[in-house]
Amino acid sequence: MPPRFPSCKKLLLGQAPDMRRPLALMLLGQLIYLANAVLLQWGIELNLFRAGVVWTTPWMVVGPIMFYALARSGWSARLKDPSMVMAQSLYSALLTVLVYAFAHQEVRGFILCILPLIIMFGQFNLNGPQFAMFTGCTMAVLSTAMLVLSRYDEAPRGLSADLLELVYVALILGTSTSMALIGSNIRRKLVSSRMELAEALARVHALATTDELTGLANRRHMQDLLAEEAKRRRRLGQPLCIAVLDLDHFKRINDDHGHQGGDEALRHFARTAREALREIDVLARWGGEEFLLMMPATTAEQALTGLERLRQRLAEVPSPDALPGVRITCSAGVALHEAPATIEQTIDRADQALYRAKAEGRDRTSLA
Ligand SMILES: Nc1nc2c(ncn2[C@@H]2O[C@H](COP(=O)(O)OP(=O)(O)OP(=O)(O)O)[C@@H](O)[C@H]2O)c(=O)[nH]1
Structure with missing residues (x-):
């Protein structure tokens, strides 16, 4: 007061x-x-x-x-x-x-x-x-x-x-x-x-916490954020969802348009995803063409809706100038973080769901 x-x-x-x-x-x-x-x-x-x-x-x-x-x-x-x-x-x-x-x-x-x-x-x-x-x-x-x-x-x-x-x-x-x-x-x-x-x-803080190519949070920063969010979730009892996203056939983009074209696709995805997601969702580059999305205060259904919105937005926005006519899509696996699982276990479940989404034909989201 x-x-x-x-x-x-x-x-x-x-x-x-x-x-x-x-x-x-x-x-x-x-x-x-x-x-x-x-x-x-x-x-x-x-x-x-x-x-x-x-x-x-x-x-x-x-x-x-x-x-x-x-x-x-x-x-x-x-x-x-x-x-x-x-x-x-x-x-x-x-x-x-x-x-x-x-x-x-x-x-x-x-x-x-x-x-x-x-x-x-x-x-x-x-x-x-x-x-x-x-x-x-x-x-x-x-x-x-x-x-x-x-x-x-x-x-x-x-x-x-x-x-x-x-x-x-x-x-x-x-x-x-x-x-x-x-x-x-x-x-x-x-x-x-x-x-x-x-x-x-x-500058040091920015270098230590952001991914240089996409400007998103990097893996180490995301691990810290996840640990904090897990603590908050335990205290407040709010649901927390974690999604692993992966660009489809990214190797092909790299092969057809060179490494620079691949980098441009990663930047394009990061930009588009940030626009489609809520302010409180945190997207990080987890490694290569894989991204990790933390969705606080989100149920599994809400997470699926958010990821669907992301995929739609990705389909709507024109491809970047450096990649004319290239359709950039992504597959995602999402898991609800529940006690007594650790964050690592929930990420593993989301990873397995992503694997299923890829196996089922890509450009889709699968729930763990
Ligand atoms: N340009 C660029 N390519 C990267 C980067 N990190 C990883 N890669 C490439 O991403 C590609 C990943 O290919 P795969 O793991 O076979 O996956 P994919 O072609 O996306 O196929 P699916 O995931 O099964 O749809 C490899 O060619 C890596 O060299 C990066 O920072 N920039």
């Missing part, structure tokens, strides 16, 4: 898998903003800032909530970067420089410690040029703030001190950016090798 209320995590991070991490980072960012707002109040009480700094506090709450709301509501999905990392980074840097501008000289330095933190948040999304743009914008705003402060400070500390601080900030931003880029490159390589590995595994 589905839960009546979505979990808190789902509520906060939404359903879109791509947006979960950005939203989680935004929530973490909000906590840091909140901590900054609290520290700022403390600094105000200690008289470390000019009075005007209080105007920055609401923006420490409103800004991050606004970004979170835009992302959580899905509005930002229309943007090139739905996580709005660049906009968020610039917003944080601008706010930091504003607080810096309101700080008294003795605490300005440690306000700038926030800047590398912004870069750490950006490392998941920003690339080299974007980092360069962020650093450039931050440096430009900071130098403007320093220029303005040098005019209005009661006791300006002098151009050299401002310059030293700017160089320090450039050094720290440059180093943090390089480290973030190295980290994001490693992460990107990890993601791409994980995707390659997943694709390779899917």
Whole structure:
């Protein structure tokens, strides 16, 4: 039964898998903003800032909530970067420089410690040029703030001190950016090798379970499916039928049209049979021109009807271009799988029924 209320995590991070991490980072960012707002109040009480700094506090709450709301509501999905990392980074840097501008000289330095933190948040999304743009914008705003402060400070500390601080900030931003880029490159390589590995595994799985010529399940895969189905049948008590099918006079097709013509006949049969059978029936290439059909939840009568439909369809569809005028038919033997027989014993019975169908003139189905 589905839960009546979505979990808190789902509520906060939404359903879109791509947006979960950005939203989680935004929530973490909000906590840091909140901590900054609290520290700022403390600094105000200690008289470390000019009075005007209080105007920055609401923006420490409103800004991050606004970004979170835009992302959580899905509005930002229309943007090139739905996580709005660049906009968020610039917003944080601008706010930091504003607080810096309101700080008294003795605490300005440690306000700038926030800047590398912004870069750490950006490392998941920003690339080299974007980092360069962020650093450039931050440096430009900071130098403007320093220029303005040098005019209005009661006791300006002098151009050299401002310059030293700017160089320090450039050094720290440059180093943090390089480290973030190295980290994001490693992460990107990890993601791409994980995707390659997943694709390779899917290819290996397909190779291990499908028959290359017909695209049907191969013998080994069918054995696994049969074992699973037998277990399910025991549990649910539903009937299970197994049929062995064999193309008639296939050797003649091979002799008259070459091995390639024979292969085309096998593909044609596999295609036609898949179209005629139900979704839940599984057809596998059992070997050579022999196929095995597993029909779950099927009585013997229903199996005979299904196989008859298959034979009719085979008679109706035009022969493949490579085999003009060739009539492809098949014979089948079908057996109901019943306790205490093993799957192998039921297949043997179906095989014997197939033998009878061949002996009785081919192009027919025989029930074991
Ligand atoms: N082209 C092709 N031929 C195959 C393949 N596997 C088996 N064969 C051929 O299938 C033919 C099977 O012939 P037989 O077992 O004599 O049976 P048949 O000619 O179909 O006669 P009946 O089954 O009695 O109707 C042989 O010539 C095999 O070489 C395959 O993957 N491709």
